[in-house]
Amino acid sequence: MRASMTVLGIESSCDDTAAAVVFGTPDQATIQSSIVESQTDLHAAFGGVVPELAARAHAEKLDHCVELALRDAGLTLADVDGIAVTSGPGLIGGVLSGVMCAKGLSAATGLPLIGVNHLAGHALTPRLTDALHFPYLLLLVSGGHCQFLIVKSATDFRRLGGTIDDAPGEAFDKVAKLLGLPQPGGPSVEAAARNGNPKGFALPRPLLDRDGCDMSFSGLKTAVLRMRDQLVEADGGLTEQSRNDLCASFQEAVCDVLAAKTSIAIKAYKGLSPATPSFAVAGGVAANQAIRGLLETVCTENGIAFSAPPLALCTDNAAMIAYAGLTLFDLGRSSDLSLSARPRWPLDQSQAPMLGSGKKGAKA
Ligand code: KG4
Ligand code: ZN
Numbered sequence: 001m002r003a004s005m006t007v008l009g010i011e012s013s014c015d016d017t018a019a020a021v022v023f024g025t026p027d028q029a030t031i032q033s034s035i036v037e038s039q040t041d042l043h044a045a046f047g048g049v050v051p052e053l054a055a056r057a058h059a060e061k062l063d064h065c066v067e068l069a070l071r072d073a074g075l076t077l078a079d080v081d082g083i084a085v086t087s088g089p090g091l092i093g094g095v096l097s098g099v100m101c102a103k104g105l106s107a108a109t110g111l112p113l114i115g116v117n118h119l120a121g122h123a124l125t126p127r128l129t130d131a132l133h134f135p136y137l138l139l140l141v142s143g144g145h146c147q148f149l150i151v152k153s154a155t156d157f158r159r160l161g162g163t164i165d166d167a168p169g170e171a172f173d174k175v176a177k178l179l180g181l182p183q184p185g186g187p188s189v190e191a192a193a194r195n196g197n198p199k200g201f202a203l204p205r206p207l208l209d210r211d212g213c214d215m216s217f218s219g220l221k222t223a224v225l226r227m228r229d230q231l232v233e234a235d236g237g238l239t240e241q242s243r244n245d246l247c248a249s250f251q252e253a254v255c256d257v258l259a260a261k262t263s264i265a266i267k268a269y270k271g272l273s274p275a276t277p278s279f280a281v282a283g284g285v286a287a288n289q290a291i292r293g294l295l296e297t298v299c300t301e302n303g304i305a306f307s308a309p310p311l312a313l314c315t316d317n318a319a320m321i322a323y324a325g326l327t328l329f330d331l332g333r334s335s336d337l338s339l340s341a342r343p344r345w346p347l348d349q350s351q352a353p354m355l356g357s358g359k360k361g362a363k364a
Contacts, residue, residue, distance in 0.1 A: 002026070002330060005081040008105075009322025010066065012058040012098035013090025013118045014144065015039040015049045018318035019062070019069035021080070022128075026154065026327040029128055033072035034312070034319040035065045044183065055093025062101040069318070077109050084325020087115030087335070088342030095341040103337055114325045115335045119347045121320035123151050126280035128323045129309040133276045137269040137304075139262060139295070142283030142315070143169030143184075148213050148265040149347060150272065154327040159348035160265050161213030168254050169285045171217040175224050175250050179243050189247045190288050198252035200245030201227055205256050213261040213268070217254065224250050255294045262295055266302045277304040282314045 002025045011018040020034040039057050043049050070076060085102035088095055099115070106113040122140050126132040135152040147162030166174070169186055176185025181192060203223050206216040224246060231242050238246075262279070270277060279299050286292060286308050299306035313319060328334075 005326050005329060006032070006075065006079055007082045007084050007322045007326040007329065008066065008069065008077075008080045009116075009318040009320070009325060010062065010083070010085040010098045010102050011118070011121070011316060011318040011321045012062060012094045012101075013086045013088070014094060014316060015043060015054050016316040017058050017061040017065050018316065018321075019065035020318035020322045021069050021073040021075060022319055022322035022326055024326070026127070026330050027131070029323055029326060031128075031319045032075070033069045034317055035068045035072065036312075036317050037061050037065055040184070049091065051091045051093055054091055055097055058094045058097035062097060065318075066101070066105070077105065077111070080109075080111060082112045082114065082325060082329050082334075084114045084116050084321050084328075086118045086121065086321050087339055088117065088345035090118055090343065092341055092343045095343070099339060099341045103339065107337060112329065112334045113336070113339060114328050114333060115339045116321045116324045116328065117345050117347060118321070119145070119345075120154070120157070121324045122282050123149055123157060123347065124154060124324045124327060125282055125309050125313050125320045126278075126307055127327075128320065129313055130280070130307045132278050132280060132307065133274075135269070135272055135274050136278040136280060137265060139258070139265070139279070139281045140283050141168055141258070141281060141285040141291075143167055143173060143285075145283060146215060146217075148261070150269055154324070154331065157347040159346070159351045160268050161215070161261065163215045163217060164207075165216050165218035166221065168217050168258070169283070171221045171254065172285070174221045175247070178225050178228060179238070179246060181243075181247075184284075186285060186288060189251060190290070192244045192247035193251040193290070196241070196244030196246070196248030198248040200242070201249040203227070203249050203253045205253055205260075208257060208260055211264075213265045215257055215261055217257070220250065220253055251288070251290055255290055258291060259294045259298050262298050263302065266298070266304055270302075270304075278307060279304050280307045280309070282309055284315045286314045287311050
């Protein structure tokens with residue numbers, strides 16, 4: 001039997017400063033504590049994440065988050081067996097803040113250090129929450145990412161496809177902005193869509209005519225902008241009903257694209273003849289009930305298990321980094337103090353880089 005470990009995780013690659021403690025083995029791990037301090041208010045006035053402000057806020061908050069995570073777990077650093085930190089991809093200033101903090105802790109205590117790919121943290125979360133067996137299919141869908149990955153092991157990921165421009169969360173946020181709804185856009189567009197007619201406006205389903213599971217959401221957002229301008233010109237403004245109908249029509253278009261591309265990805269995944277075929281969706285957009293529900297239906301139709309981690313573990317957090325670090329330590333891996341921060345770090349190095357980078361900048 002493998003030895004259990006206690007790992008401290010640190011995450012600061014975008015606009016959440018996070019620290020967490022995870023205990024156990026790769027097959028059975030539990031979260032002892034998880035602290036996430038959001039920077040949403042800090043960036044609200046700018047309509048997006050300001051990298052310099054984010055980096056400074058991470059540097060100011062990281063020590064405190066680590067202290068809170070240890071306190072909540074009822075531990076001190078003396079009880080920890082290793083330190084895992086996001087070392088990319090992400091906004092470089094923020095990643096650097098986390099890496100410097102982790103290196104300082106490692107140098108001071110002599111604890112082993114491991115640099116973790118943020119996307120691997122997301123991708124391995126279904127093993128932490130639902131003990132999914134390799135290989136499983138993952139759709140990572142958030143404000144910064146949108147990609148299908150076959151997770152073959154903790155170090156072997158195959159990207160089947162992804163967005164070639166905006167991530168869906170980014171499109172939700174932009175649509176909310178252009179319709180005068182509050183940020184973050186996903187929840188407000190979803191709420192408005194509940195009172196709207198999804199057939200109210202004909203919006204495009206980009207790339208549905210193409211094979212493969214690449215996606216595009218930028219044209220869809222522009223189509224909503226054009227529709228809004230036409231309505232404003234014709235009626236002198238947007239009625240609440242037309243705004244709700246636009247939100248419902250937009251959301252349905254996103255649902256249709258994700259569902260169709262998930263079916264294609266499942267076929268490719270099933271080609272590997274997995275013993276226990278499973279699909280997981282993660283990322284902030286996985287909170288959307290319409291998207292979640294439709295993806296579950298697609299999985300049922302294709303005879304494959306569906307799972308979606310709890311929302312707090314879908315969005316950025318440090319428990320996923322601690323767990324991924326624990327898994328890597330278990331494989332005998334570690335980093336030394338020359339560990340560097342990487343703005344770009346695709347999980348599947350064999351694939352061409354994706355064209356789109358999303359609002360949150362450099363996430364692969
Ligand atoms: O994973 P996340 O917290 O951060 C990263 O982008 O990495 O995802 C945030 C994104 C935002 O774009 C937000 O609008 C979107 O997830 N989101 C949603 C919903 N809740 C959050 N999108 C659609 N429907 C939702 N209910
Ligand atoms: Zn993320």
